Amino acid sequence: MAWRSLPRLRHILRESSGSSPSRIGLWFTESRRSVTYMPRPGDGAPRAVTLIPGDGIGPLVTGAVQQVMEAMHAPVFFETYEVHGDMATVPQEVIDSIRRNKVCLKGGLKTPVGGGVSSLNVQLRKELDLYASLVNCFNLPGLPTRHENVDIVVIRENTEGEYSGLEHEVVPGVVESLKVMTKFCSERIAKYAFEYAYLNNRKKVTAVHKANIMKLADGLFLESCREVATKYPGIKYNEIIVDNCCMQLVSKPEQFDVMVTPNLYGNLVANTAAGIAGGTGVMPGGNVGQDHAVFEQGASAGNVGNEKLVEQKKANPVALLLSSAMMLRHLQFPSFADRLETAVKRVIAEGNYRTKDLGGSSTTQEVVHAVTSQLD
Template identity: 30%
Template structure:
């Protein structure tokens, strides 16, 4: 039996509730699947860390995560942090930057029993996670933005061959396991050098996977295509900002952003993080939907299973995934999905399905 240490960062808003639900489900499931041992290491992040350590992401947290096999992070409410903390990268952005988590992987799949705007769909977005038009993480030093005059602001976007190559390889490797179709999303018709480099590099990588069908769309056209025919897409490969926007759109189209999971991964580390935010307006009311965080943890288990060649972790992920689907099929749903179950009640319903 291999023991895995999983970091736990509860975060802000509904974060502590949905992260606690996730830890409880994974702990219960690990008692059912043989040869799985999960050890939890809770670490400070967000408002609780600001109050205790004067930093939303203390150095001790980053150092401890360096010895973890992976971690689960709740949402943060960085827009409410004191001004001096808002000037820094937000906690998830800092972790993506610090650990070079270059791939943000966001599946969007319809769930039986949950109403979808687009019918049946099953796609996954591979979002480059380290550069583009995100000034808090695209330079070695500096913010990437300048206020030239009080009325003129300049924001720089960074596009490199290295970043495009590695996210493209990750996307094409996933496509080989799915329906062998990659769609590159860009704006090379207007931002000709930056997005032109991204598009040409992704196509060069695609040539190394001759079995995979490759097409590409401008971002504005792609948003319309998702609404009209989401079922026609398999793996979507795009840049940081476009991936952020498209994944939120796709999440709502297939059911709800509250269901949308994601992981942030490098070659040797991964962070499970639901795609939604901290929802401070419902924090502490025991009505938050934990499914997005739960499915993100399932993605983390799958990533760890692949990295460590451990089929027990894959089995654990399937057990949890099926338990979630079974609870939904029984009509157990939180308020955002039209039900009346509390966060705790939904969590307990999932745990009861772990047989």
């Protein structure tokens, strides 16, 4: 982030050399950027992180992260809480822990299908106002895929849309479900996407929508994206209808850079992009807000695995290991994040230790040992 800002600062100060100090101060006030998921100032002291192992393969992959963190002597320690998808609500002590620590690492939580049971994943996002979901889908060297040069960041609005949960049965056999979208949340996610693109030297932001049918709701989303785009002239902006987006993703994914989407579309787009780039088992991500961040496997499809994977202990820990590297960078420990990412990528590139979803037969523990042996 600093290398991008410094030349710009020098340029501004040169242009302002004849300006009064108050004018320079005004520039700093006007151009101050809002907080994004990017690293925030830290003092380097060890940090407490709330840990939710979750359901299914969750305890396996979160356990893998704990082992690797210990092996690299990362300056974090975990407060572990048992939370399961069949609970009525997220326990208050867990919410309090995340509010206190600001950061959480989470395994998958199973969401019951139907029956009126609320998703704990959605509860967490709403309770902590984790308004942005970020999933990075990219090719890993040594892992063959149908497409090359894929490096897509899907940024999804995380609190509104079809996930608002506002539905009821009007009369028996007739259910009404509301898709709620507001100007505030649409502008907030659009600004987040452009800010992320700017800070990470990305070239293009694509808004995914269905405004040709949902003219008011998705029209509001597009209006917000267009307004924010005018403030970032150095970043190319375009729009694509969600059904065409899916077709373009599976035929020419390298055309996409940063994608910003409403809630439901983002879930579908992120999982599609993850499948194209190598599978959900290797894609990192997180849910972030103004004050808190929850890091987890980026793409949600099958994130709790199946019983056979759990019994054989062959769950893929790569996605959560890369998500924990994102977490380390968020906590202002970039050297540890780089070490972890490098070690994971070396293991994937060598190809000797891969779980079943990547074409191998390794156990979770064998992958962990391989990663720890690659730590510099």
